[in-house]
Structures are given as structure tokens and as C-alpha cells.
Amino acid sequence: MTRKVPSKAERYFSTGISMITSRGTKGPNIMAAEWVLQISYNPVLIAIFIHKGSQTLKNIEKTKEFGVNVASKEQTAEISVAGGYSGFEIDKMSLENIFKTFTPQKIKTPMITGCTINAECNLVRKEKLGDHVMLVGKVVHIKHDDTKSPLLYHRGRYFGLGQMVEPDRQEVVTNKSTLEFFKNLAQGRFVLKCAGVLVESKNKVLVTKWPKTKVETIPFSIPPAGKNQREHLKKFIRKMRLGIQIEKESTMKRLVLKNGKEIQRVNFIIFKGKNNSTKNNSWKLKQDDVIANLA
Numbered sequence: 001m002t003r004k005v006p007s008k009a010e011r012y013f014s015t016g017i018s019m020i021t022s023r024g025t026k027g028p029n030i031m032a033a034e035w036v037l038q039i040s041y042n043p044v045l046i047a048i049f050i051h052k053g054s055q056t057l058k059n060i061e062k063t064k065e066f067g068v069n070v071a072s073k074e075q076t077a078e079i080s081v082a083g084g085y086s087g088f089e090i091d092k093m094s095l096e097n098i099f100k101t102f103t104p105q106k107i108k109t110p111m112i113t114g115c116t117i118n119a120e121c122n123l124v125r126k127e128k129l130g131d132h133v134m135l136v137g138k139v140v141h142i143k144h145d146d147t148k149s150p151l152l153y154h155r156g157r158y159f160g161l162g163q164m165v166e167p168d169r170q171e172v173v174t175n176k177s178t179l180e181f182f183k184n185l186a187q188g189r190f191v192l193k194c195a196g197v198l199v200e201s202k203n204k205v206l207v208t209k210w211p212k213t214k215v216e217t218i219p220f221s222i223p224p225a226g227k228n229q230r231e232h233l234k235k236f237i238r239k240m241r242l243g244i245q246i247e248k249e250s251t252m253k254r255l256v257l258k259n260g261k262e263i264q265r266v267n268f269i270i271f272k273g274k275n276n277s278t279k280n281n282s283w284k285l286k287q288d289d290v291i292a293n294l295a
């Protein structure tokens with residue numbers, strides 16, 4: 001068969017690795033699978049993508065259940081065996097020195113010890129997609145082990161988790177009350193999402209007062225999730241009786257507000273604004289707190 005996709009770019013995906021356990025007429029079986037994905041929270045659904053020549057597929061088609069055992073970084077030997085041999089070739093699970101199992105709670109297929117996650121699944125959907133078959137399992141029992149770290153897979157090699165990568169954010173040192181103000185708005189959310197409007201006049205940035213507090217910033221609001229941010233901001237500006245026309249252009253400011261050890265992450269979508277009237281505006285000139293960094 002000729003390949004329709006000329007490059008091997010698809011080999012550059014990074015994944016985790018799971019061990020899929022199943023049961024057949026010859027007993028339990030196990031295979032390695034990197035194409036394993038949670039696809040729903042409620043109910044918890046996991047999709048696995050299994051090639052047609054595997055014993056695993058045949059087993060699951062028969063019993064309508066399978067185990068997803070997400071490998072930890074100590075389990076490279078298990079993965080190499082589960083992925084390197086087919087159940088048609090050897091009885092992998094009976095190898096004395098490789099797999100350790102435990103009895104499941106809700107299904108009859110054995111599960112593997114030493115994993116980061118063990119999910120017992122009932123088959124709810126089967127669909128042929130390309131050269132693999134998608135099997136969707138509804139999770140009927142799940143547990144995880146916080147002391148284990150996942151095994152990762154990239155270009156045929158195994159990896160462990162590296163250093164956490166803190167998303168690139170502009171650090172803004174604020175005074176205590178400003179930080180507290182944003183923390184209050186965030187109410188424990190990891191990232192506070194704001195939409196604001198910035199009006200520039202003669203190279204100076206105009207700022208205004210947040211209605212009920214003393215914090216000075218650009219006029220901004222926190223749009224509800226899923227709402228169009230520009231439309232929401234427009235209504236907000238109207239309600240505040242600011243004579244500002246919001247333009248189409250917008251920029252993104254990813255900030256981490258800091259005061260001592262306290263931080264709050266804030267994303268600002270900032271729209272450009274035109275000052276239409278001078279009537280009701282309580283504009284002030286640029287300050288050196290949050291405002292300074294939004295220009």
C-alpha cells in the first residue's frame with residue numbers, strides 16, 4: 001500500500017503508555033498501547049485504539065470489558081514484553097518475572113500492580129477507524145497511585161516527567177491591596193480571565209477607577225465562561241457610562257501578579273478603545289502598578 005502522507009511527522013507525537021488487559025479463551029492477556037485517551041468526564045470514558053491483528057481486540061470483542069493500566073516509569077520491562085509479543089505467540093501473563101496482577105473490583109479481567117492509574121472498563125462502543133479499531137470503555141472502577149510517576153513515550157523511546165514548565169507570563173509586582181483585590185476576584189481560580197479596554201491618547205494610556213474599589217486599572221470585566229468577550233465588555237462599558245468605543249484589535253497579556261510570596265495568575269484580553277466623549281469618564285493617567293504593564 002502506498003502511503004498517502006509522505007512525511008513521518010506523525011511519529012513525533014508524545015504520549016503516555018498503558019497496558020491493556022483482557023481475557024480470552026486461553027486466559028488473560030496484556031498488550032502495550034500508547035493510543036489511550038480519556039474522552040469524557042461524566043461518565044468517565046476511555047478510548048483505546050487497537051490494531052486488528054491483536055489478540056487483545058478479539059478478547060475484548062468477546063468479553064466486552066478491558067483494563068487500562070497506565071504505566072509508571074518503573075515498568076519499561078513490562079511494556080517491552082506486552083508490546084513486543086502477541087498473545088498468539090506466548091502466554092505473556094504467565095511469565096513468572098514480569099507482570100504482577102491484582103483482582104479487579106467490577107470486572108473479571110486482572111489488573112496490573114505498580115501503575116499510576118488502573119481503570120476497569122466496560123465496552124460501550126466499537127468503531128473501525130483506518131487501520132485500528134476504536135474501543136470506548138465506560139470506567140466502572142478507577143484508582144490512582146500518587147507515589148508513581150508516569151512513563152512517557154516519544155519517538156520509540158521511554159521518558160520520565162521532567163521539570164514542570166511554568167507557562168511564560170509577565171511578572172508584575174503589585175502592592176498588597178492590588179494583589180488581594182485580584183485574588184478576591186479570582187476566588188481560588190488558577191487563572192483569572194479578564195477582558196479590558198485600553199484607550200491611548202497622545203501616547204498616554206488612560207486609566208479609570210474600578211467602580212467599587214480604589215484599585216486603578218483599565219476598565220475591565222470578567223466575562224462568564226463561553227460568552228463572547230468583546231460583546232460582554234461592550235455591555236460592561238455601556239453600564240459604566242464610559243464613552244469608549246471598543247475596536248476590533250485585541251492583544252493578550254498573560255500576567256502573574258506578585259506580592260512577596262503571594263501570586264495570582266491573570267489573563268487579560270485587551271481591546272483597543274477610542275475615547276468618544278469626556279462627559280462621564282473618570283480617566284486618570286498611567287500609574288506604576290498593574291496598569292503600567294498593560295500598555
Ligand SMILES: Cc1cc2nc3c(=O)[nH]c(=O)nc-3n(C[C@H](O)[C@H](O)[C@H](O)COP(=O)(O)O)c2cc1C
Pocket residue numbers: 017029030031032033034035036049050051053054055056057079080082083084085086087088132153
Ligand atoms: C510502546 C508501545 C505502544 C504501543 N501502542 C499500541 C497502540 O496504541 N495500539 C495498538 O494496536 N498497538 C500498540 N502497540 C503494539 C501492541 O502492543 C502489540 O502489537 C502487541 O503485540 C499486541 O498484543 P496482543 O496480540 O497480545 O494483543 C504498542 C507497542 C508498544 C511497544
